[in-house]
């Protein structure tokens with residue numbers, strides 16, 4: 637495993653991290669979840685990403701149990717707050733009340749006294765930014781949270797937060813967690829240049845486009861049994877990735893991966909890691925073999941010709957519009 641700084645902070649994270657959205661507490665059974673976490677640890681992954689909302693709070697519990705007994709100092713545990721975790725009007729968003737309550741639930745479920753990174757899972761248009769940032773800062777002072785970051789915020793929203801933190805003396809954001817893959821490059825135009833200037837690192841999600849970039853989904857054919865596209869919850873998030881045009885072009889990447897002695901999953905993960913503003917690529921997995929496959933992307937270098945070839949193959953199916961970075965217009 638290779639390690640990178642999380643943005644300009646002193647914290648080191650594994651280049652490849654393991655995340656448990658859709659899988660733990662939902663798509664996969666507890667023993668498979670533990671086997672994946674074990675494989676991640678064996679392969680040198682030290683960084684684990686979850687969220688209060690995943691599997692209706694069950695994902696944090698599964699991760700907490702899977703990591704039980706592992707030396708806490710050898711782990712970086714990341715979680716998030718924003719999406720609804722209960723029926724009440726305050727069980728969501730980034731108000732001081734919900735942040736303070738949600739972190740306590742996360743710590744209890746994860747079985748830890750602190751998380752290494754606490755992330756605002758989206759921008760909350762119904763809470764003044766000062767309120768959220770002061771609550772985050774308080775959590776840092778209380779020692780419940782070591783670093784603070786955001787997820788899927790636009791460049792403008794990150795900029796506003798940095799200005800407020802500067803003028804109020806609050807802890808600075810060190811990271812953003814956006815979707816990023818060969819197919820989804822919307823952060824490149826605005827978020828990455830700002831983050832480079834301001835010292836935020838990207839912890840990118842769905843680097844394998846939820847499995848699509850493994851090439852296992854074939855155009856015009858039903859998805860393979862047991863894959864995310866056959867899972868009732870998981871498939872809801874995959875529609876835009878499953879067009880025949882995307883799947884056909886992805887098949888054409890196979891010789892590129894083979895020329896480099898890489899699997900398709902490794903090529904996909906290696907691709908996001910070529911961007912120096914990426915601190916870590918969070919991979920998901922339903923089986924330990926997938927974790928062992930994906931981690932081999934750490935440290936892989938892709939030359940300019942290969943990067944160009946990938947662009948030519950994917951052509952118009954690559955999404956680049958920065959306006960696609962959006963948070964809900966009102967609280968969910």
Ligand SMILES: NC(=O)c1ccc[n+]([C@@H]2O[C@H](COP(=O)([O-])OP(=O)(O)OC[C@H]3O[C@@H](n4cnc5c(N)ncnc54)[C@H](OP(=O)(O)O)[C@@H]3O)[C@@H](O)[C@H]2O)c1
Nearest residue numbers: 655656657841842843844845846847863864901919920921
């Ligand atoms: N901040 C946010 O808003 C946000 C949103 C989404 C995700 N995330 C984070 O990012 C993490 C990763 O997201 P993701 O799970 O969508 O990432 P991903 O790595 O793109 O997709 C993971 C899925 O692809 C399939 N897969 C992975 N490796 C494979 C391999 N080597 N061969 C064949 N299939 C393989 C598996 O599903 P099947 O076996 O079921 O096909 C696996 O569960 C999440 O767990 C979460 O921590 C954050």
